[in-house]
Amino acid sequence: MNKDLYSVLGVNEKAAPEELKKAYRKLAKKYHPDANPGDTGAEERFKEISEAYDILGNAEKKSQYDLMRKGGGGSFHFDGTGAGGGSPFGSGGLDDILRSMFGGGGFEFGNRGGFGQRAASRPTVVISVPFRTAALGGDVRTDLSVPVTCPVCLGAGGSGEKICSQCGGAGRIQQGQMVLPCPSCGGQGKTYTNICERCAGTGEVTSSESVKITIPPGSDNGTVLRLVTPSHKHVLVKLRIMSDRFLRREGRDIHCTVKITAPQAVLGTKLKIRTIEGKILLNIHPGTQPETILRIPGKGVLYRGTKGDQLVHVDVELPPSVSAEEKALWEKLAESGRRKA
Ligand SMILES: [Zn+2]
Numbered sequence: 001m002n003k004d005l006y007s008v009l010g011v012n013e014k015a016a017p018e019e020l021k022k023a024y025r026k027l028a029k030k031y032h033p034d035a036n037p038g039d040t041g042a043e044e045r046f047k048e049i050s051e052a053y054d055i056l057g058n059a060e061k062k063s064q065y066d067l068m069r070k071g072g073g074g075s076f077h078f079d080g081t082g083a084g085g086g087s088p089f090g091s092g093g094l095d096d097i098l099r100s101m102f103g104g105g106g107f108e109f110g111n112r113g114g115f116g117q118r119a120a121s122r123p124t125v126v127i128s129v130p131f132r133t134a135a136l137g138g139d140v141r142t143d144l145s146v147p148v149t150c151p152v153c154l155g156a157g158g159s160g161e162k163i164c165s166q167c168g169g170a171g172r173i174q175q176g177q178m179v180l181p182c183p184s185c186g187g188q189g190k191t192y193t194n195i196c197e198r199c200a201g202t203g204e205v206t207s208s209e210s211v212k213i214t215i216p217p218g219s220d221n222g223t224v225l226r227l228v229t230p231s232h233k234h235v236l237v238k239l240r241i242m243s244d245r246f247l248r249r250e251g252r253d254i255h256c257t258v259k260i261t262a263p264q265a266v267l268g269t270k271l272k273i274r275t276i277e278g279k280i281l282l283n284i285h286p287g288t289q290p291e292t293i294l295r296i297p298g299k300g301v302l303y304r305g306t307k308g309d310q311l312v313h314v315d316v317e318l319p320p321s322v323s324a325e326e327k328a329l330w331e332k333l334a335e336s337g338r339r340k341a
């Protein structure tokens, strides 16, 4: 069952809030169970109308729905077979659907069955974020492709408006027992003599928009942010965190590996270590053993009020080959070791 919420209410997708409210009131009155006792068809229809208005009557939910409606290719599936069964609007409306589509926190697309796969096919843009920016938070500038009103037809989709011949302007057609949105006019009730060539009748074209995205500190791979562009388009932005050559992140902690020579391990040394907040001097104590992990407190990622540490894995490298001079020195070491033993 493909239901377009606008055609459920029998309105144009550009209908103003008052118009939506009026359409909803009229239909709700007509199909209200009190006015149609025992009529299950009317009851179903009443439910459908209420669900549609629950979304379209709420500015935020409406803009999310509009975005997904475009991304999903014009049809939205509310049959509940994929997103957990039952009425997907039963508990919390579109927010819940978005959540179930995108997963809880990990955000792997398309793992929730048919519903998710379909509607999630293109609801987000993916942007790359430098490792350090994701850890510390910061701004990323990028160009996004966003739908804007067609400059040629100014959103109308064409010129020479005429009543749709298939549905006679109703926007809906009767097929057996079912009422469906008219396939000719897409539920609009009207078509154009001249379809706009620039936007192919959709009333919208894509345009590149420069946006500044504020990345919260501690952002992870797959984090999805909601963004409103300067032209007021709502976009979901999925983050892809770029890896760092030296630093790796595990939760709040940052890990890195340093290699020291055998003499450095035995005699101790100072090493310049890169952290997300800049370089620091790390003291390697005399007698440091291989596979030692040194903790630099407070140099991890701040997430929900708690800051992690940086963990330095110390690797002791032994020379794979030695010069004649070095060999003599190692032999001396070996000898002194034998004397001690
Ligand atoms: Zn156009």
Ligand SMILES: [Zn+2]
Pocket (backbone or CB within 6 Å): 164, 165, 166, 167, 168, 169, 170, 171, 172, 182, 183, 184, 185, 186, 187, 188, 189, 190
């Ligand atoms: Zn029509």
